[in-house]
Amino acid sequence: MVRVDGHSATGGLIRARNLDKTYRRGGEEIHVLQGLNLDVDRGEFVAFMGPSGSGKTTLLNLLGGLDVPSSGSITVDGDELTKMSRNRLTDWRARHVGFVFQMYNLIPVLTAFRNVELPLLLTKLSRTDRRKHVDTALSIVGLADRAQHRPRQLSGGQEQRVAIARAIVADPTFLLCDEPTGDLDRAAADEILNLLTRLCREHGKTILMVTHDPRAAERADVVLHLDKGVLREAAAAEAAR
Amino acid sequence: MKYARIILANLGRKKVRTILTVGSFFVAFFLFGVLATLNFTFGMGTEVASAERLAVINKVSLIQPLPEAYKDQIAALPGVTLVTHANWFGGVYQDPKNFIAQFAVEPESWHAMYKEFKVPPEQWKAFLEDRQGAVVGAATAKRFGWKLGDRVPITGTIFPGRWEFNIRAIYTGTRPSDDETQFWFQYKGLDERRQYGKGTIGWYVVRVSDPDKAVDVVKAIDDRFANSSYETRTFTESAFAANFAKQMGNIKFLLILIGSVVFATLLLVTGSTMAIAVRERTAELGILKAIGYSDRSVLALVVAESLIYAVVGGGLGLLAAKIITLGGDPTGFLGIVYFPKESMAWGIVLLLTVGVVAAAVPAWGAMRLRVVDALRRV
Numbered sequence: 001m002v003r004v005d006g007h008s009a010t011g012g013l014i015r016a017r018n019l020d021k022t023y024r025r026g027g028e029e030i031h032v033l034q035g036l037n038l039d040v041d042r043g044e045f046v047a048f049m050g051p052s053g054s055g056k057t058t059l060l061n062l063l064g065g066l067d068v069p070s071s072g073s074i075t076v077d078g079d080e081l082t083k084m085s086r087n088r089l090t091d092w093r094a095r096h097v098g099f100v101f102q103m104y105n106l107i108p109v110l111t112a113f114r115n116v117e118l119p120l121l122l123t124k125l126s127r128t129d130r131r132k133h134v135d136t137a138l139s140i141v142g143l144a145d146r147a148q149h150r151p152r153q154l155s156g157g158q159e160q161r162v163a164i165a166r167a168i169v170a171d172p173t174f175l176l177c178d179e180p181t182g183d184l185d186r187a188a189a190d191e192i193l194n195l196l197t198r199l200c201r202e203h204g205k206t207i208l209m210v211t212h213d214p215r216a217a218e219r220a221d222v223v224l225h226l227d228k229g230v231l232r233e234a235a236a237a238e239a240a241r
Numbered sequence: 242m243k244y245a246r247i248i249l250a251n252l253g254r255k256k257v258r259t260i261l262t263v264g265s266f267f268v269a270f271f272l273f274g275v276l277a278t279l280n281f282t283f284g285m286g287t288e289v290a291s292a293e294r295l296a297v298i299n300k301v302s303l304i305q306p307l308p309e310a311y312k313d314q315i316a317a318l319p320g321v322t323l324v325t326h327a328n329w330f331g332g333v334y335q336d337p338k339n340f341i342a343q344f345a346v347e348p349e350s351w352h353a354m355y356k357e358f359k360v361p362p363e364q365w366k367a368f369l370e371d372r373q374g375a376v377v378g379a380a381t382a383k384r385f386g387w388k389l390g391d392r393v394p395i396t397g398t399i400f401p402g403r404w405e406f407n408i409r410a411i412y413t414g415t416r417p418s419d420d421e422t423q424f425w426f427q428y429k430g431l432d433e434r435r436q437y438g439k440g441t442i443g444w445y446v447v448r449v450s451d452p453d454k455a456v457d458v459v460k461a462i463d464d465r466f467a468n469s470s471y472e473t474r475t476f477t478e479s480a481f482a483a484n485f486a487k488q489m490g491n492i493k494f495l496l497i498l499i500g501s502v503v504f505a506t507l508l509l510v511t512g513s514t515m516a517i518a519v520r521e522r523t524a525e526l527g528i529l530k531a532i533g534y535s536d537r538s539v540l541a542l543v544v545a546e547s548l549i550y551a552v553v554g555g556g557l558g559l560l561a562a563k564i565i566t567l568g569g570d571p572t573g574f575l576g577i578v579y580f581p582k583e584s585m586a587w588g589i590v591l592l593l594t595v596g597v598v599a600a601a602v603p604a605w606g607a608m609r610l611r612v613v614d615a616l617r618r619v
Contacts, residue, residue: 066531066612087535094533101616105528109250119532121243166532 002046002222002233006037013174013206014040014063019072021058021229032058034229036072045200045207047220054226056210057178063208064097064176065089077173094122098167102179104159106151112138112162113147119170137165140203141195157188164195174206175199181216193219244538248545251518259550262514266554267561269507270592274562276496277584281418283493293452294354296481297445297462300472304329306441307471309432314465315447320458322450325350326442328431332395332404334385341381343395343424345431354446357415364389364410372430374409378421382411400435418579446478504595511599515547519603526607527615536608543604544597551596559588 006017019036022029032055040046048056061067062074065081074081079092106115116137120130138144141161151159160180167175177196181189197219199205209220217223225232252259297315299305309326316324330343348369352360360368360376367389368374377387387393391408406426414421432439449458459475466473519526526539534542566580 061613064531066616090530090533090535093531099528099531101528105524105616107247107250107525107528109254110247114246114250118247118529121247122533122538 002041002044002224003037003039006039012039013042013044013077014038014208015075016063017073019059019062019074020070021055021062021067022070032229033062033069036229036231038063038224038231040206040208042206043200043204044222045197045220046209047217047223048208048210048226048231049212049214049217049223050226055229056226059226059231060176060178060208060210064099065093094119094170096173098170098172098175100160100163100167100175100177100180102182104151104156104163104183106159106162106166108151111148111150112143112154112165115151115162116165116169118166123170133169134165137169138162140168140199141165155188156184157191160184160188160192161195164192164199168199168203168205174208177207177209179210179212181211181213189213189216244542244545248542248549251522251542251546252549255518258514258518262511262550263554263557265507265510266551266592266595267558269503270555270558270588271561272503272558273500273588273591274559274566274580274584276500277588278562278566278578278580280493280496281579281581281584293448293455294478295447295449295455295459295462295475296478297447297473297475298443298481300463300474303444305471306438306443307445307473309440309442311445311466311471311473312442315445315462318458318461318465320449320451320454320461321447323350323354323448324445325354326428326445327351328428328443329399330395330397330426330431331399332397334393334395339385341377341424342420342422343426345428346425347428348425351425354448357419358412359415360410360412368409368427371407371409372427372433373405373407375406375424375426376410376412377408377425378423379411379413380421381424382408384422387411400431402434404434418581444481447475504591508595508599511547511550511595512602514550515543515600515603516606518546519543519607523610523615526610527612530610530612531616539610540604540608543607544600547600547604548593548596551592551599555588555592555595559585559592 016036016038019033019038020031021033022031024030036059038059048059050056058067062069062081063076065084069082072082076096079096081089081092084092106112107118110118113134116134117130120133123130125133135144135147138147141164143158143161143165146154146158146162151162154162160183164175164180175196180196181192184192193216196207196209200207200221207220209216211217222233297307297311299307306328307326312324312326315321325347327347328345330345332341332343333339334341352358352365358378365376368376375393381387385393387408389408389411393406393408395404395406396402397404412421412423413419428442447458447462449455455477459477462475463473529539529542530536563580563585566578
């Protein structure tokens with residue numbers, strides 16, 4: 001169940017309360033997020049839509065522990081992010097979050113295998129176990145036969161699938177996808193969306209995805225609209241217009 | 242080791258840049274090795290000097306003589322256990338560029354004074370029995386292809402004329418830093434033949450019974466000959482060697498100056514290379530941080546990269562310098578060419594320091610990089 005009113009009684013996976021994020025730019029304060037509440041249960045696929053500058057990526061950064069809110073609290077699976085030090089937050093990200101970015105962000109000098117292995121180098125897994133995990137992740141995204149290819153030898157869709165393999169290889173608590181199909185053609189985008197849907201339905205992954213693409217948003221269980229720093233459910237957003 | 246592949250992959254990203262940076266380290270540390278060798282060569286007397294030995298010269302200057310008669314007077318002073326003397330001959334073998342340090346020595350006391358030089362007993366005996374005999378260091382014998390029994394003509398410059406010597410013995414040092422380039426012959430042979438300065442010597446070498454009381458012996462010698470026609474100036478052997486080296490100018494200062502300029506340049510070149518490398522990879526560093534790499538891990542990755550440049554390039558440079566110096570003196574007039582282990586150790590410390598310092602600023606920047614800022618640069 002996804003709620004944005006801050007009244008969820010159940011202990012969901014993600015719980016954000018009264019989130020504010022303010023930037024200062026040239027003496028002017030910009031309120032990107034204002035009093036935002038969000039509850040997401042485990043296994044949900046949530047899409048965030050909204051115009052550019054509405055705060056979607058900022059929200060994703062806060063939920064992923066990449067940035068800290070100006071005020072408010074974020075709790076993920078019982079861990080309160082807003083009380084963590086920078087180092088603890090880094091450790092927490094390694095264990096709980098898988099990131100998928102619009103531009104894939106693979107390391108160009110490493111093969112697909114080595115790119116996917118990167119998060120596992122932070123664990124105590126043996127070399128053999130790391131290999132097994134990477135092989136599994138690459139199989140899930142359908143790129144087992146491209147393990148030794150470098151990013152420039154892959155298509156955009158394949159690169160994004162490698163990025164998804166990297167995001168899931170350490171079995172994180174949830175995936176944060178920032179415009180994962182934004183740089184892909186329709187067919188490649190559909191492949192990625194199929195993959196994300198499968199990860200949610202078959203592997204129980206909780207996915208939070210920012211997108212501009214309504215067809216991508218359709219794949220989600222819930223679509224939330226962010227406008228001027230305020231989050232609304234799709235129906236409410238429609239009514240507000 | 243888990244991160245080695247990432248570091249190596251990054252080094253292979255811009256191969257030309259990597260080769261040039263490693264090359265800079267190679268050249269700088271090869272130069273370091275050569276300069277350290279030269280520094281040792283010019284200061285070798287101080288390196289191998291014994292604390293038990295003093296040198297006594299004419300107070301006016303080293304080139305002014307002292308009477309041979311002083312020997313017994315010095316030997317009679319308290320704290321003195323042995324006295325010998327030498328004259329600088331300054332002759333030329335075939336060509337002026339064939340420099341050899343030739344000394345006219347009093348054989349028995351000279352041999353007793355310099356126990357670090359080993360001469361086979363039968364050769365030494367042959368030398369003593371031949372007034373025209375000479376003892377040469379193994380390096381000089383090798384340089385000119387001299388063998389026992391060879392007759393060697395030397396053209397005198399201080400003592401004019403053609404002087405012929407028979408090679409009767411070849412000495413070797415007992416330490417790598419011992420000078421094996423000298424040429425000794427008998428003082429009596431010189432004194433009999435020379436036209437002027439008979440009965441004078443160049444300098445005395447004195448052994449003291451207790452190095453801790455060397456200062457007292459120095460004072461006693463100089464006081465003994467004060468207000469005479471030949472006043473003396475007595476030094477410890479290392480001070481004597483240092484003064485001797487100073488005659489060629491302040492070599493050490495020049496070497497330090499050259500070395501400092503080279504290393505300052507190397508630091509700037511490597512620092513700039515690392516800064517460019519980090520700036521090009523800002524987004525990638527951001528990704529690493531996003532997926533859980535700590536600030537320290539990122540700092541370590543950058544420093545490790547710089548250290549690899551330093552260790553590979555600098556290490557090869559030091560090794561090349563060592564290999565070249567193993568072949569002996571390529572110029573023929575430097576004498577000992579030896580790259581000391583201590584200098585090699587300093588070279589390793591220096592290359593690690595340059596590697597770390599060059600990466601310090603960019604690595605610090607990478608460490609402090611905020612993920613959200615880095616990702617905006619994608």
